[in-house]
Amino acid sequence: MPIRVKLDDMLHARRLTLSELSARVxxxxxxxxxxxxxxxxxxxxSTLEAIxxxxxxxxxxxxxxxDGDETEDA
Structure with missing residues (x-):
């Protein structure tokens, strides 16, 4: 999929765990x-806004x- 989620990078940069973010949002x-x-x-x-x-x-x-020509397996 051409959309890449960089949430892990942001959590690392902010020194937060996924559990802490879960509680906050x-x-x-x-x-x-x-x-x-x-x-x-x-x-x-609304979820994106809270994050x-x-x-x-x-x-x-x-x-x-x-951008890429990735194809999904059917």
């Missing part, structure tokens, strides 16, 4: 883990677009 650890690993198919703007607020960053700091 009131999102389950399981849902944040799915997002962090890049397995999420979608993210709500950005707590990490003091912009959406582009967390999400990146990589």
């Amino acid at each position: 009131d999102i389950t650890l399981a849902n944040l883990s799915v997002l962090k690993t890049g397995k999420a198919k979608a993210i709500r703007f 950005c607020r707590e990490l003091d960053c912009k959406p582009g700091d967390i999400l990146d677009y990589e």
Whole structure:
């Protein structure tokens, strides 16, 4: 998938754990883990806003677009 999630990088830069972020944004650890690993198919703007607020960053700091010709296996 050409969208890359850089949540792990931001957590490391802010010296936060996924558990701490989960508590701060009131999102389950399981849902944040799915997002962090890049397995999420979608993210709500309210969730993205809460994450950005707590990490003091912009959406582009967390999400990146990589142009590529990757194809999915059917």
